[in-house]
Amino acid sequence: MSYLDKVKWNEDGLVPAIVQDGRDGRVLMMAWMNQASLEKTIETRRTWFWSRSRRKFWMKGESSGHVQVVKDVALDCDGDTLLIQVEPVGPACHEGFRSCFFRSLQDVAWAETEPRLVSPEDMYGKPPK
């Protein structure tokens, strides 16, 4: 029996993967993995995902160079969510923030809680889509 058999993929063959900076616990991003991206993540120790909007297998950092070095892969009790500990090389967010969760609710509006580290233009040579 493979470790893959414990993972409960949804009707589209995907599970959400939470990516956390293993050094200080900052949650960086959430993206979706299919079986191939989980296997590739484990094999290469880099994070690979499935983009639902682009219908594309992708490696974090393939455009920006901001790869994530995988330190641990955990599975939740229901088998339907992954938690990946990484050492990130550069910001996780395509908008140039360290974490995609750079906005928090303050009173009744979302306010930025961390600085932008790099502009999307500098990261990709063009504004993000």
Add this chain to the structure above:
Amino acid sequence: MSYLDKVKWNEDGLVPAIVQDGRDGRVLMMAWMNQASLEKTIETRRTWFWSRSRRKFWMKGESSGHVQVVKDVALDCDGDTLLIQVEPVGPACHEGFRSCFFRSLQDVAWAETEPRLVSPEDMYGKPPK
């Protein structure tokens, strides 16, 4: 314009909500919120979710007493995932572990990485479903 308008609910009207212990950054669980559960979470400062399997609005801790006191609610860049910082009262996992992510991949199998704090029988008076 309401803060709710920035949230991109999926086709079922849900977003994944990652719950993190604000004291040390341990990721505790992931569950789904609809608009009513997000509003209730903010209003009561306790975590409320939508159970897809039971089709039911529920408060974390309503059976076990292990509520989560909400300290912060963050939204990611795409607006489709929430990150909630909490102070948990007791284990998050219905199996009695502090975190639902109590298993990590070691070699080619999932191995427990933290102790069970309480048995499900002690928590609910019966085994978990």
